[in-house]
Amino acid sequence: MTSIREEITEKIRDELVAGKFQAGLALREAELAERYGVSRGPIRDAFLQLSQEGFLAYQVNKGVTVRHPLIGEDREFISSIRVQIELYVVGKGFDNLDEEGLAQIAESLKVLEVACESGEVAAIAKADMAFHEALLIACGGEDHVHYWRQVCSRMLLTYTRLGSYKASYQEHVKIYKALKSKMKDVALAAINSNVT
Amino acid sequence: MTSIREEITEKIRDELVAGKFQAGLALREAELAERYGVSRGPIRDAFLQLSQEGFLAYQVNKGVTVRHPLIGEDREFISSIRVQIELYVVGKGFDNLDEEGLAQIAESLKVLEVACESGEVAAIAKADMAFHEALLIACGGEDHVHYWRQVCSRMLLTYTRLGSYKASYQEHVKIYKALKSKMKDVALAAINSNVT
DNA sequence: GGGTTTAAGATTGTTAACAAGAGTTAGGGT
């Protein structure tokens, strides 16, 4: 039960992550409205939300432009913030983790596996983020997901894995297995070393 | 210059910070639209944005409710994240600080002084945040303001100063003076000890 | 009486028309 607004937001976000719009480009409401076959309303909502998430830069009466991805020092700093949030939420809520939560994480892991095999960077980035989000929610971190998401989102624009995608998948398997066998310290260590 | 949407967002945010809506309360679009004398459009936009900022919880087809303030351990964690962001941005952009930026900070400081003298908690909380935002922007941290704001926002709902408001103001004066005299280490130390 | 179904009311989601602002080009003056 999702609204058009949410669908549109996700579609545009996917296109941004996939690099279909180059940085600095101005997006027009009418153009995207026609492309997706909806009115400008949901497009405007999506622009607003994606601006909040850090993908787009918004200016009154002038619309939105695609922001440049985070690089270098800034990216590393954000990455450290992200890890801190995950460690905090999982560390605090580890005991809240139930069967249903684990199942959600397992499902995300499956999606990530498929994405890694396909080799499509955009799909992998999305699945990677979805895995971590499932992890946070399963640990009762709903309160923290909002800003975690904002912190992560722009990193997706430069999702580059030094190693192979298979290695990325394996890292996540390691996290999942530690969670399943209730080994808190192992799980936290695995999360900490899961640098993207 | 500023749109109705922005004005409305700010007004509702102020009311939230001032505690005029109790936690858990459901806000109705039509009611606020009538109260502010505008249509539902800008109200919806404001709800969306304030949900992103963490003040409101949004559910599809069911509207928004006022979120509960962060307390205890969570609040301290968020507070530490906030300080890290400020230290990073100021540390990195200290040399970019120009006369205009300093002037903006000075102005925010003046507003904070007036607010502290008035003793109104909501006004003080707002001015406090505005000071730090001016600081970040002056140090070239526009890229980071978005998530910083989200990290801070919910803390405003429980703005409580252990000491007097005058002490709060003095802490900010200390930060400003260090910036003005280009003493980077002193400034960072002052920011670090400015716990709210 | 308890529980389920159904219809009425209230609320949010979406759309299209209208208003307002920014950008651009053509025209006139110097």
Next chain:
DNA sequence: ACCCTAACTCTTGTTAACAATCTTAAACCC
């Protein structure tokens, strides 16, 4: 040739009507 102005065009901002969804309360059956 240059600059300023004014009209035009394009884009975003706002509004009000319409559609879809959820909530409620009453009617109904068992």
